[in-house]
Amino acid sequence: MQDNGHSPYTPISMHILRTYYESTDRSLKTLELSFDHAADSQEFFQAFNPGQFCLLSVAGKGESALGVASAAWEGDFVRFTAQKMGSVTSALHDLKAGDPIGMRGPLGNGFPLEDWKGKDLVIIGGGCAFSTLYALTKHVHHPDNRDDYGKLTLVYGTRTSGLCMYKHDIAAWHENEDMEIHQAIDVPEENWLHHVGYVPDVVRQVAPSPVNAVAVVCGPPIMTKFTLPALEDLGFSPETIFTSLEKRMKCGIGKCGRCNLGPKYICKDGPVFSLAELNALPADL
Amino acid sequence: MRKETIMNLILEKQALPALFQSWREHYDVYLPQKMERFSHFMPLSDESVLVTDEPHNTRIPPKALFLPMTEALVEFTRFGSYEDAKQTIQPRIVFAIRPCDAQAVQLLDTSFIQEGYVDPFWVEKRAKTITIGLGCHEPCQTGFCTTVGYGPFNKSDLDVLLTDLGDLYLVETISEAGEKCFQGFPTASDEIYEQALMVQHDTHDQMPVAFETENLKEKLEQNFNSDYWEEISQSCLGCGVCTFLCPTCFCFDIVDEAQRKERVRNWDTCMFRTYSLEASGHNPRPSRVERTRQRLSHKYVYWLDQINQIGCTGCGRCVRYCPVGLDIRAMLRQAQTLPFEVSHAG
Numbered sequence: 001m002q003d004n005g006h007s008p009y010t011p012i013s014m015h016i017l018r019t020y021y022e023s024t025d026r027s028l029k030t031l032e033l034s035f036d037h038a039a040d041s042q043e044f045f046q047a048f049n050p051g052q053f054c055l056l057s058v059a060g061k062g063e064s065a066l067g068v069a070s071a072a073w074e075g076d077f078v079r080f081t082a083q084k085m086g087s088v089t090s091a092l093h094d095l096k097a098g099d100p101i102g103m104r105g106p107l108g109n110g111f112p113l114e115d116w117k118g119k120d121l122v123i124i125g126g127g128c129a130f131s132t133l134y135a136l137t138k139h140v141h142h143p144d145n146r147d148d149y150g151k152l153t154l155v156y157g158t159r160t161s162g163l164c165m166y167k168h169d170i171a172a173w174h175e176n177e178d179m180e181i182h183q184a185i186d187v188p189e190e191n192w193l194h195h196v197g198y199v200p201d202v203v204r205q206v207a208p209s210p211v212n213a214v215a216v217v218c219g220p221p222i223m224t225k226f227t228l229p230a231l232e233d234l235g236f237s238p239e240t241i242f243t244s245l246e247k248r249m250k251c252g253i254g255k256c257g258r259c260n261l262g263p264k265y266i267c268k269d270g271p272v273f274s275l276a277e278l279n280a281l282p283a284d285l
Numbered sequence: 286m287r288k289e290t291i292m293n294l295i296l297e298k299q300a301l302p303a304l305f306q307s308w309r310e311h312y313d314v315y316l317p318q319k320m321e322r323f324s325h326f327m328p329l330s331d332e333s334v335l336v337t338d339e340p341h342n343t344r345i346p347p348k349a350l351f352l353p354m355t356e357a358l359v360e361f362t363r364f365g366s367y368e369d370a371k372q373t374i375q376p377r378i379v380f381a382i383r384p385c386d387a388q389a390v391q392l393l394d395t396s397f398i399q400e401g402y403v404d405p406f407w408v409e410k411r412a413k414t415i416t417i418g419l420g421c422h423e424p425c426q427t428g429f430c431t432t433v434g435y436g437p438f439n440k441s442d443l444d445v446l447l448t449d450l451g452d453l454y455l456v457e458t459i460s461e462a463g464e465k466c467f468q469g470f471p472t473a474s475d476e477i478y479e480q481a482l483m484v485q486h487d488t489h490d491q492m493p494v495a496f497e498t499e500n501l502k503e504k505l506e507q508n509f510n511s512d513y514w515e516e517i518s519q520s521c522l523g524c525g526v527c528t529f530l531c532p533t534c535f536c537f538d539i540v541d542e543a544q545r546k547e548r549v550r551n552w553d554t555c556m557f558r559t560y561s562l563e564a565s566g567h568n569p570r571p572s573r574v575e576r577t578r579q580r581l582s583h584k585y586v587y588w589l590d591q592i593n594q595i596g597c598t599g600c601g602r603c604v605r606y607c608p609v610g611l612d613i614r615a616m617l618r619q620a621q622t623l624p625f626e627v628s629h630a631g
Contacts, residue, residue, distance in 0.1 A: 006369065007358065007359070007369040007370075007405050007406075008402040008403075008404075008405075009358040009359055009369075009539075009548070010358070010359050010367050010368065010369050011359070011367045012367075013365070013366040013367070036366075057367070059361040059365065059367070059541065059543075059546075059548075060361065060541050060543035060546075061541060061543075062539070062540065062541050062548075063539065085564040085565070086564050089564070099365075100364070100365030100366065101365075102366070102367050220565075221567065246563070247561065247563065247569065248560075248561055248562065248563050248564075250537070250538060250539045251537075251539060253401055253402045254396070254400060254401045254402075255396055255397065255401075255402070255404055255535075255537075256536060256537050256538070256539065256550070256553070257396075257535060257536030257537070257553075257555070258536065258553075258560065258561065260579075260583070260587065262582075262586070262587055262590065263586075263587040263588075263590035263591050268400075268401050282506075282509050282582070283509070283510075284569055284570070284575070284579070285569050
């Protein structure tokens with residue numbers, strides 16, 4: 001989001017391009033938004049970096065912070081996946097193509113992609129927190145960017161196969177020579193050809209090499225809690241382990257005070273932190 | 286910081302009504318007035334009941350003049366789009382703001398102006414306000430401004446500082462805007478000025494040291510998981526009055542007022558459970574223990590990390606108005622008994 005003289009609290013006007021369910025239980029729905037004004041689009045993509053989030057706004061209901069699930073090269077739209085939880089996300093689920101919607105963003109720091117150039121990437125996701133990692137994978141996997149990074153390893157776990165998001169792309173990635181992909185579900189299902197087990201265990205089993213590599217972890221707190229030590233055991237140093245945090249947010253720009261972690265605000269200084277940075281902050285998560 | 290005085294003048298107390306009248310031609314004048322049983326900064330009108338002799342600050346802190354308890358941020362249009370909420374602020378004079386409260390507003394500039402995005406609602410009100418401070422010539426019972434590095438006649442963020450000398454005030458103009466408010470007033474004699482300085486120093490010296498601040502940050506920081514937090518929060522009711530009346534607390538909630546077609550911000554408090562409750566049901570601060578730790582750590586650890594200043598100006602409101610008599614001074618004295626290691630960083 002640019003400082004262009006407008007109030008940083010006022011959303012820009014967008015509309016819904018299309019929506020579709022991600023999960024078979026219809027708890028996860030993807031919304032693709034397009035810009036009402038070309039200038040807003042230009043501003044957004046000048047600032048956008050995978051790993052950032054936006055606040056989606058439904059007038060009269062409120063705002064909800066969601067990670068951007070699309071890469072810039074995909075086109076002049078922004079993708080989000082919302083889990084139906086409260087009044088705002090329920091209202092988001094009710095939106096149809098053509099409906100107006102407000103958006104503020106991109107917000108937060110995003111992944112430090114410049115620092116990661118030349119390195120192997122180990123991308124570890126769980127559940128619906130995979131959205132920004134999906135954007136990251138799409139960005140890195142694009143022919144224009146692929147040579148900037150080394151080996152690409154993906155670990156993605158969900159409770160059930162039905163909760164797995166972005167199924168078409170992930171199925172296609174399995175065919176890809178230049179990507180190692182490990183999918184997991186928590187409990188066995190018929191015809192499941194991939195891992196069964198929790199993400200931290202799959203990470204230990206797959207044992208990605210820490211040599212000239214960075215690992216990025218996004219998932220529910222319990223998954224993150226056990227995956228970080230698994231990576232340390234594999235030899236990843238705290239400086240090479242990254243995670244994207246969430247806390248309850250309101251303003252998204254470090255003013256309302258809500259999402260602080262010690263002296264840092266997750267919305268403004270994060271959401272992406274290295275484990276080394278987190279180790280220096282209070283465990284107030 | 287604007288500390289140097291431009292001029293030293295004299296203001297007779299009996300000249301106040303006429304002075305207020307002349308200001309009202311060009312400004313909205315805010316000063317402490319009786320509201321039911323307590324005092325609050327409100328715009329001066331013909332019916333105003335003034336309180337300029339209360340020996341302490343108002344109950345509602347004047348941060349409310351810059352961050353109102355409720356304030357529209359966004360308006361919803363008929364077409365499903367959004368517009369900045371309009372605010373019309375007249376130039377205004379805030380009279381008799383206490384130095385602790387003026388200092389607090391300056392601390393809040395860190396969040397609303399200096400760090401990241403500029404908050405247009407805050408900036409507009411700041412730019413249009415002249416602050417005339419009233420020093421505290423009697424040490425107040427619960428305040429501890431000198432302990433946290435400020436003082437009863439601190440000039441930070443003031444355009445003018447008044448010192449009460451009985452029938453008159455010494456007027457120290459600090460900025461040009463402040464000076465303009467007192468044009469034509471007689472210059473103070475050296476004798477009056479010396480008398481005021483003596484009052485200022487005497488009051489400062491009468492304020493006891495409420496707690497030691499040396500290594501306090503390290504002690505709170507290193508004892509993040511200590512039983513100390515449970516001990517000090519045991520009798521807390523979680524009512525949040527300490528944060529509501531705190532001049533440096535700035536947390537706000539954002540909610541939609543659908544019928545008014547507005548998105549507004551309202552004062553919020555980290556002492557409430559719902560403040561940090563997440564949609565999943567997870568709460569990083571599930572009990573008053575974690576919430577008390579957040580409140581104290583924010584003021585005495587995190588502000589120091591951010592700008593190397595304590596985020597408390599010692600105004601004493603949280604002590605004066607806590608319904609169960611919890612006293613931050615006692616909490617911090619107890620914190621001074623906690624074990625800690627000297628950090629070698631810097």
